[in-house]
Amino acid sequence: MHRLxxxxxxxxxxxxxxxxMALAFLLPASLHAADAREIxxxxxxxxxxxxxxxxxxxxxxxxxxxxxxxxxxxxxxxxGKRRDDTMSAIIASxxxxxxxxxxxxxGSQKPTPGTVRDPQLAAKGxxxxxxxxxxxxxxxxxxxxxxxGQGNAxxxxxxxxxxxxxxxxxxxxxxxxxxxxxxxxxxxxxxSIDEARALAEYIAGL
Ligand code: HEC
Ligand code: HEC
Numbered sequence: 001m002h003r004l005x006x007x008x009x010x011x012x013x014x015x016x017x018x019x020x021m022a023l024a025f026l027l028p029a030s031l032h033a034a035d036a037r038e039i040x041x042x043x044x045x046x047x048x049x050x051x052x053x054x055x056x057x058x059x060x061x062x063x064x065x066x067x068x069x070x071x072x073x074x075x076x077x078x079x080g081k082r083r084d085d086t087m088s089a090i091i092a093s094x095x096x097x098x099x100x101x102x103x104x105x106x107g108s109q110k111p112t113p114g115t116v117r118d119p120q121l122a123a124k125g126x127x128x129x130x131x132x133x134x135x136x137x138x139x140x141x142x143x144x145x146x147x148x149g150q151g152n153a154x155x156x157x158x159x160x161x162x163x164x165x166x167x168x169x170x171x172x173x174x175x176x177x178x179x180x181x182x183x184x185x186x187x188x189x190x191x192s193i194d195e196a197r198a199l200a201e202y203i204a205g206l
Pocket of ligand 1: 039040043044045046047048059061070074082083084086087090094102168169
């Protein structure tokens with residue numbers, strides 16, 4: 001039976017080295033030369049939508065979010081303070097000089113509204129969002145993210161965000177998988193899963 005030579009043998013090595021060199025040459029160079037819109041269209045749009053309004057509930061809407069916030073998150077993925085296999089791999093292929101351009105691009109896009117599916121659950125979320133839970137020490141979200149969920153330069157916009165994405169972030173703060181902010185880690189730890197569900201439902205309708 002014919003057997004393939006081991007990968008370490010010369011011809012294979014030469015081919016592999018050639019391929020990775022071509023990639024190393026082509027990928028960062030072409031991304032670097034492109035403007036933010038072009039990167040957004042070719043690299044990010046499949047998951048976040050061309051204008052940053054993703055239709056897939058697991059992928060966050062980026063449109064209209066504060067630029068500083070978006071930049072911090074891209075850096076957090078690059079530094080491993082925030083972990084997501086997909087995002088980390090994508091960020092690794094970008095030039096960090098492009099982070100600011102991408103953040104500006106998405107920050108200036110118009111956000112689309114979200115959809116509330118369970119108004120009763122959203123009503124429970126409203127109470128928590130405005131007043132928190134004094135028994136468990138959950139602070140009022142509105143105190144930082146604003147009553148309309150629009151946020152500001154310090155606190156990110158939440159309004160209209162997908163339920164599934166918000167729920168995952170609250171769980172990630174709680175578990176420590178997302179270690180970007182000690183305040184939100186505390187908030188995550190104090191929230192029950194039912195409270196988090198109610199909040200995510202309410203936030204979608206803001
Ligand atoms: C294959 C899907 C996919 C692609 C392509 C992708 N992302 Fe993401 N992105 C995600 C997911 C999923 C998350 C949420 C990760 C998590 O749960 O922490 C995310 C999170 C983010 C966040 C954090 C948002 C927030 O509200 O904190 C930013 C910023 C971001 N992506 C920017 C980009 C940019 C810029 C590109 C293109 C260069 C890109 N993404 C490409 C799937 C993707
Ligand atoms: C003391 C201020 C403060 C309070 C109170 C607060 N947050 Fe936050 N929140 C922040 C900050 C700051 C960030 C950004 C942290 C980071 O960089 O990860 C954030 C991030 C988030 C995110 C991630 C957004 C994204 O796009 O990934 C969610 C979701 C969130 N907060 C929900 C809530 C909810 C729900 C409450 C109320 C139970 C709440 N927050 C209360 C300050 C606050």
